[in-house]
Amino acid sequence: MSTLPVITGLLSVPRLRVQNANAISSPFTWGFPAITAFTGLAQALERKxxxxxxxxxxxxxxxxxxxxxxxxxxxxxxxHLSRNPVDKDGSTAAIVEEGRIHLDISLLFGLTGEALAAPREQLPALARQVADTLHGMRIAGGSVTPPLPGRRRPAPLLMTLNEDEATRREEFRQLRRSLLPGFALVSRDDLLQSHLATLRASQPQADAFDAWLDLSRINHAPHWQEQADPAGGEPRRTLEWRSQRGHSQGWTVPMPVGYGALSPLYPAGSVANARDMHTPFRFVESLYSLGEWVSPHRLHDVSQLLWYADDDTASGLYRCRNDYAATLDIED
Incomplete structure (x- = not known):
């Protein structure tokens, strides 16, 4: 498993209003764009x-x-689905389901590069240049819209990271104030693994998919309670249904985190109708894990917030990772 690349700078682009982003993140999940949409946005922005x-x-x-x-x-x-134009013969055209969502988000990019060596007084202009380019791009299929009337768009911030860990954490503590109020999406692979172990104690045949489904829903289980009879008779038994999903678990959500290989890696140009005939090709399917929405004020280091790509061609895993759970283990 790879770790977060060494980053030397941060770019914060706050309060982006995105209209009609893709709300269907995978064949099984909906409600927020997949994290791969944002890592893909970072790659597209770098190329621009x-x-x-x-x-x-x-x-x-x-x-x-x-x-x-x-x-x-x-x-x-x-x-809410759009009405497609009728066919040539006047019949109703087929409707392809498209999920849309309006978002108010802030993005934080971990950076490296020679541009970060510019004088400090030039960094605000560089931040505006990157933000202006981002405003003209699609974010998860949605369009970036201007601020609401009477409101101003907050200025982006480009900063270099200090080599001293204590100073870097203090800088991030000040930066995270601009991210409030809100919720940051982090990875909780650890909760999925621990719940799988708990599930196998009563169901030895359970696998990771069973644990993922069990955590993706709210389960109710019956609990019998005995109440003493004031008259001295037999105790009365009452049935109460309780939710098995405790509040201590946090705001956890099922989410796709990347793709797993279904086929060998074919040479470039060997698969017909591929989008890019100059890149090796492989059939894949979605990978799923567990995420959690946490308030930024609970994050102590920028590594807890950032997602990065982890490509393992040999095992066929192409997924996004986040070090939130790993840093929790270190702090504990």
Whole structure:
């Protein structure tokens, strides 16, 4: 397993209003764009800036301040779908379900590159240049919109990281204030593994998918309670249904974290109709894990917030990782 690349700078782009982002993150999950959408955004932004700025986007963090899923219904919700034009013969065209969501998010990018060596007084101009480029791009399929009337868009911040760990944590403590109020998405692979061990104590045949499904829903179990009879008779037994998902677990959510190989790695150009005929090709499927939404004020280091790519061609795993759980073990 790889670790977070060594980063020397941070770029904070606060309060981005994104309209009609993709709310369907995988075949099994919906409600927020997949984290791969944001790591892909970082790569696309790096390519757009390649001719003007020497910056490498090594990692990205996401903080959600507000969301509005484009759905209707109470208990059973359905997406608001667009009406497609009729066919040539006048019949109704097929509807392809598209989930959309409006977002108010802040993005934090972990950077390396020669551009970070610029004088401190030039960093605000470089931050605005990167932010202006980002405002013209799609974020998870959605469009970046201007601020609401009467409000100003907060200025982006580009900063270099101090080599001293204590100073770096203090700088991040000041930076995270701009991320409040909101919730940051972090990885909780550890909760999935621990719940799998708990599940196998009563169900030896359970696998990781069973544990993932069990954590993705709210389970209710019956509990019998005995109450003494004031008259001295037999105690009365009452049945009470209790939720098995405790509040101490936090705001956990099922989420896709990348892709796993379904086929060997084929040479470039050997698979017909591939999008890129100059890159090796492989069929993949989604990988799933557990995430948690935490308030930024509970984060103590930037590594707890950032997601980075972990590509293992030999094992066929292409996934995004986050070191939140690993840093919790170190602090404990």
């Amino acid at each position: 800036l390649a001719g003007s700025l020497d910056l490498q986007f090594e990692a990205v963090g996401v903080v959600c301040h507000h969301y509005q899923a484009q759905t209707s219904g109470a208990y059973t919700q359905g997406f």
